Amino acid sequence: MRKSVKSLLLLALILWCSLGYALTPLEVYTDARRAFDLGRWQESSEIFTRFMSTWPDHKLRYEALYYFSLASARTLEDRSRAYSDALVDDIASAIGTLTAELPDKDLTELQVAVKLSRDNTRPATWSEMANLTPVELKHHLAREWHPNPSHTPLETLHWEGTWKQNNKNAPPDLKASIALLKARALWQIMLSPLSMSANSEILKKWGCWPVNTCFEKEIDYGFRHGSAENRRELALLGYGYDCLRTVGFGKNSESPLRGRWYAYLVERGINLQEAWCPR
Numbered sequence: 001m002r003k004s005v006k007s008l009l010l011l012a013l014i015l016w017c018s019l020g021y022a023l024t025p026l027e028v029y030t031d032a033r034r035a036f037d038l039g040r041w042q043e044s045s046e047i048f049t050r051f052m053s054t055w056p057d058h059k060l061r062y063e064a065l066y067y068f069s070l071a072s073a074r075t076l077e078d079r080s081r082a083y084s085d086a087l088v089d090d091i092a093s094a095i096g097t098l099t100a101e102l103p104d105k106d107l108t109e110l111q112v113a114v115k116l117s118r119d120n121t122r123p124a125t126w127s128e129m130a131n132l133t134p135v136e137l138k139h140h141l142a143r144e145w146h147p148n149p150s151h152t153p154l155e156t157l158h159w160e161g162t163w164k165q166n167n168k169n170a171p172p173d174l175k176a177s178i179a180l181l182k183a184r185a186l187w188q189i190m191l192s193p194l195s196m197s198a199n200s201e202i203l204k205k206w207g208c209w210p211v212n213t214c215f216e217k218e219i220d221y222g223f224r225h226g227s228a229e230n231r232r233e234l235a236l237l238g239y240g241y242d243c244l245r246t247v248g249f250g251k252n253s254e255s256p257l258r259g260r261w262y263a264y265l266v267e268r269g270i271n272l273q274e275a276w277c278p279r
Contacts, residue, residue: 025055029064036067045071088117109139116145126152126159134170137163141177150279153185154199160185161206172225179222180230183237184278186215190241215241232268233278235261240277 023031032047048068052061092114095107126147132140140146149156160182164170170178189196189203190211200209208214219234219241226234239261247257256262256272265275 025051025058025060028054029058029060032064033067036071041071041074044068045075084117088114106135108135112136112139112145113143126155129159130163130166132163134167134174138174138177141174141181146181148279149181149184150188153188154202156181156185157203157206157208173227176222176224176226176230179218180226180233183215183218183222183234186211186218187237187241187277188279190215212241212245228268231264232270235264236275236277239265239275 028047028051032044032051035044035047045068048064048071051058051064052068055061058064091110095110095114098105098107098110129137129140129146147155160178164175164178186208189199196203196211203209203211219238223231223234223238239257239259242259242261243257265272
């Protein structure tokens with residue numbers, strides 16, 4: 001009996017202490033604001049979360065939501081990076097398991113994704129793309145993990161010639177993807193007559209002269225062997241080229257030029273108001 005009384009007294013004491021140290025909504029809100037004002041964003045967002053979940057109808061709930069959102073926004077990059085790193089670790093772990101359990105499966109895409117995520121960058125130059133195998137390059141191009149050809153047209157052409165020389169047995173669909181990159185580079189050169197003239201000798205050396213003839217060859221090959229998405233891009237390039245070549249710059253804007261590329265684009269149901277020429 002005495003033991004039971006002691007247990008009840010101890011329980012009552014614990015309850016009294018808990019009530020004595022219980023925080024009111026205003027105290028929790030104040031703690032969260034103090035953390036926010038001191039720049040402790042993660043701590044602040046956690047306390048505001050507790051406030052909103054414990055007292056969802058409190059009169060300060062929208063003020064809490066405001067500061068919670070600000071604090072969360074200021075930690076968004078770090079939290080996103082932490083989540084991304086954890087996801088990459090999970091994929092890397094899966095690669096280890098799949099390598100042992102399913103050795104015949106192609107894990108290249110997973111390996112490339114993990115590598116680029118851990119490097120925290122995409123290939124910065126075409127020279128970094130030069131050493132990729134055909135399988136690796138296919139995944140890079142599919143994910144657009146490459147420089148923009150319109151920003152570095154000469155580097156693109158040099159890479160294309162070198163890579164194809166070292167990988168003569170690349171499959172046609174991969175060559176078609178490369179043809180799109182080359183066509184985009186050539187398109188930029190054709191739109192830049194001063195640079196085209198100044199670089200004529202190197203373009204001749206690389207077999208890209210006349211530029212328009214080389215451009216036509218690339219879009220034809222890419223269109224024959226490429227994916228549906230690549231054909232769309234190539235058709236837009238081809239249509240823009242035909243318009244500038246036959247109609248002139250900025251003319252005939254109200255009456256679309258009919259032809260091979262126009263027929264394809266209309267047939268596949270493209271929104272003509274968003275039919276911007278690739279760069």
